[in-house]
Amino acid sequence: MAEPSAGRAWKGADRYLEDTGLNITATAGSIAAYRAAVSLVNQSFIDDPYAALFARDTCPSKLEETVKLEPPKLARIAVRTKFFDKLIFEAVHELGIKQVVLIGAGFDARALRGRDFRWAEVPPSTPRELMDGQRLTIWELDLPEIINKKNSILRRAGMDSHMARSMKLPLTFRIGVDVMVEDWMSVLKRYGFQSQYPSCFLLEGFLYYFVEDDVQRIMTQISNVTAPGSRIGLSAVSAAAATNGSRWQWGTDSPARFLETWGWTDVAEQELGNPEIAEGWDLSYVSPNGTSPRDDFNVKRTWYVTAKKPLPPAxxxxxxxxxxxxxxxxxxxxxxxxxxxxxxxxx
Ligand SMILES: C[S@@+](CC[C@H](N)C(=O)[O-])C[C@H]1O[C@@H](n2cnc3c(N)ncnc32)[C@H](O)[C@@H]1O
Structure with missing residues (x-):
């Protein structure tokens, strides 16, 4: 069994950089560069015109390098993006969930990707829902540095709240907050989040940067404010991928058991490498051995996971x-x- 990472509790982005050598806020731009490249290769798969805008501003050389990559090298982010796109699309269009919260949102542009998410086709809230303050809303939470940058890039591109409304995009709050140290739940509620209604939380490319205690705390906070009928999505790595010397600090060999601890059920866990989620992308570069037997705990895996908060028994x-x-x-x-x-x- 692999040794878990020694682990350093979260003490802010600057300290994280000193301790681990990883500039955690810079990861937002790199991921955007990959999404820009995926959009370029196959726009009908993911149509994210904002990704290039964000990456050009924050990491132009990374963008230049990424758009030249062969498609198999883009597969990880292509598959991951689509996997969680589906979670949010279903939550909103099929389950009628009106609250979507992105933790560590980075330069995620789902709120703006009108073509992929068909935001304009979401039925308007009923008078009853409006009375209860329930209208489709997306909350994007990230460190102030990223949120300020994101807002200023969008403003320069002419994408302000008026433009968003005229394009029938969801109401979106971009909130600069350190979710590891601040009372982000109170902030979220101040911005209209209502814990008595179902929601969909996404932690994409996020949890593995933190040590077990930090991960446990944020999962408890989320699980305490998610009503029955809610959904959650997260990406994770296996314990072997989060050993000493790795850039990851937390991993799990059983995302299902991990999520069930907090009362989530119907866990659907997919390993990158499983052709079921490849959606036509060649995974030979990002997952050369496909998937390995589950009881091989030395394998470095990447998980994409979704789960449900069960409805109370009838x-x-x-x-x-x-x-x-x-x-x-x-x-x-x-x-x-x-x-x-x-x-x-x-x-
Ligand atoms: C790898 S990026 C993922 C961004 C986005 N979810 C995506 O998939 O494109 C990780 C993000 O987590 C954010 N982050 C890291 N620590 C955070 C914290 N304590 N509070 C809020 N956001 C944080 C970083 O700024 C960064 O934008």
Whole structure:
């Protein structure tokens, strides 16, 4: 079994850079560069015109380098983006969830990707929902440095709240907050988040930068404010990928067990390398051996995971009603046959 990383608790981005050599805020630009390249290679797969804008401003040489990469080298971010796009698309379009929270949002532009998310087609809130303050809203949380940069790049591109409204994009709050040290839940609630309604939380490219205690704390906070019917998505690595000397500090060999600790169910865990989620991308570069047996704990894996917060069990009278309906469903054909034989209902 691999040795877990010695681990350094979060003490801010500057200290993180000193301790680990990783500039955590710079990762936002690099990921944007990859999304820009994916959009360039296959716009019908991911249409993120903002990614290039963010990357050009924050890491121009990385962007230049990334757009020249062969498609297999882009597969990780292509597959990951699509996997979590689907989570959010389903949450909003199929389950009617109106609250989406992106933790460590970086330069995520889902709120602006109108073509991919068909934001304009989301049915408007009902009068009842509006009365309850429920309208489709996305909260993007990241360190102030990133949020300030993101806002200024978008402003320069003419994408302000008026433009967003005229393009029928969701209401979006970009909030600069250090979620590891600040009371981000209170901030979120001040910006209109309502914990009594279902929500969809996404931690994409985020958790593995933190030590176990920090990961546990943020998961507890999220799990405490997510109503039944909520969804969660996260990316993670295996414990072997977060050993000493790695840039990752936290990993898990069982995302399902990890999420079930906080009452999440129906965990769908996919390993990068599984052709089921490849969506046509060649994974031979990012996952040369495909997937390995689950009990091989020395394998460095990447997980993409989703889960649900279960609805409370039906109340007693609802259970009884369902039983009667179920019984009637089964008995109906026989009852109709008997009625026909007896001539009941014949005129
Ligand atoms: C690898 S990037 C992922 C960005 C985005 N989720 C994506 O997939 O494009 C990690 C992000 O986490 C943010 N982050 C790191 N520590 C944070 C903290 N303590 N509070 C809020 N955001 C943080 C970084 O600034 C960075 O934008």
């Amino acid at each position: 109340k007693a009278h609802e259970k009884m009603k369902n039983k009667i309906l179920e019984f009637w469903e089964k008995a109906r054909p026989w009852a109709l046959k008997v009625a026909a034989i007896l001539g009941v209902g014949r005129t």
